[in-house]
Amino acid sequence: LEIAVLGAGAMGSLFGARLALAGHAVTLLDVNAAHLAAINEHGLKLVTDEGECRVTLPALRPEEYDGRPELLILFTKTLHTRAALESVRSRLGADTWVLSLQNGLGNAEAIGEFVAPQRIIVGMTTYPGDLAGPGHVESHGPGVIHMMSADGAASPELNAIAAALNGAGLVCDVDPGVHVSIWEKVAFNGALNSICSATRSVVGGVAAVPVARALALAVVDEVVAVARAAGIAADGPKVRALVEHALEAHGGHKPSMLQDVLAGRQTEIESINGAVVAAADRLGVAVPNTRALLALLRVVDGNLKAG
Numbered sequence: 001l002e003i004a005v006l007g008a009g010a011m012g013s014l015f016g017a018r019l020a021l022a023g024h025a026v027t028l029l030d031v032n033a034a035h036l037a038a039i040n041e042h043g044l045k046l047v048t049d050e051g052e053c054r055v056t057l058p059a060l061r062p063e064e065y066d067g068r069p070e071l072l073i074l075f076t077k078t079l080h081t082r083a084a085l086e087s088v089r090s091r092l093g094a095d096t097w098v099l100s101l102q103n104g105l106g107n108a109e110a111i112g113e114f115v116a117p118q119r120i121i122v123g124m125t126t127y128p129g130d131l132a133g134p135g136h137v138e139s140h141g142p143g144v145i146h147m148m149s150a151d152g153a154a155s156p157e158l159n160a161i162a163a164a165l166n167g168a169g170l171v172c173d174v175d176p177g178v179h180v181s182i183w184e185k186v187a188f189n190g191a192l193n194s195i196c197s198a199t200r201s202v203v204g205g206v207a208a209v210p211v212a213r214a215l216a217l218a219v220v221d222e223v224v225a226v227a228r229a230a231g232i233a234a235d236g237p238k239v240r241a242l243v244e245h246a247l248e249a250h251g252g253h254k255p256s257m258l259q260d261v262l263a264g265r266q267t268e269i270e271s272i273n274g275a276v277v278a279a280a281d282r283l284g285v286a287v288p289n290t291r292a293l294l295a296l297l298r299v300v301d302g303n304l305k306a307g
């Protein structure tokens, strides 16, 4: 496949490198000049549990790209989705598929401003990715991808894209129930990412404070209630167990939203807690804890923006 990865940070670099190694024609598109320069000079360094390798592939600013991708994989943070897609609008043909495995809600709607719903694939991935430095991505531990076309239709093209991911060692299934996975991850992130980011604390700091643990679980219950009111059968006990496990086992973990705050970058809070609160208001579900965390993160983001 001819593939463009728009937003080639931690996840975009991981996916782009694996697909290039599997023989696809991959171009990475990003706005991080140091990262682009490192990839073009030395190749992309990929470190996984299988070892280390260097992948040679082109890395450009989006407006420099003159290809016509069969598949565009969107891996910016959600707050940059529209600006990024705008910068490649002229490259998106009627036959271009756009795949988003970004976190949060509303990804299909944002992409739908640029391509037809029949060409959008949305999903969820548990693959971890870390940008260790310019041109250097790390991913350790297993992962999975659940995805489905935004209009819910099965097609040979959708299956071919899933096959390409699987062929690149990225375990993937086509799953009509993908919205359950998307909402369950939003429930997890809406709880732990936002508390850690508001408090600038690793997960262990939350685990050590009983009332903070209770807050995390209360957010999970709220998000699951909103999902269920929206007709999505999210599994509350399952997400609660995942949060409890993270609190016990991953005390040193810095959620990606916390990493953004510590690096002075705007967060994805609007597509996580923000989108949940908007849906809750539409559906008449009370979400006081999720809303309070949204308020705190808006202050954090506002202060970051103000410098």
Ligand code: NAD
Pocket: 006, 007, 008, 009, 010, 011, 012, 029, 030, 031, 032, 062, 075, 076, 077, 078, 080, 083, 084, 087, 101, 102, 103, 104, 125, 126, 127, 128, 129, 130, 131, 256, 268
């Ligand atoms: P990241 O910050 O490492 O990468 C995002 C990249 O987008 C950056 O390199 C940035 O320079 C680039 N970018 C910003 N604006 C752009 C623009 N206008 N045009 C082109 N590129 C632009 O983020 P990430 O960790 O790779 O996460 C990407 C998405 O995947 C997020 O929605 C995140 O929540 C989700 N996700 C991340 C992980 C993870 O472990 N990192 C796991 C699952 C899902």
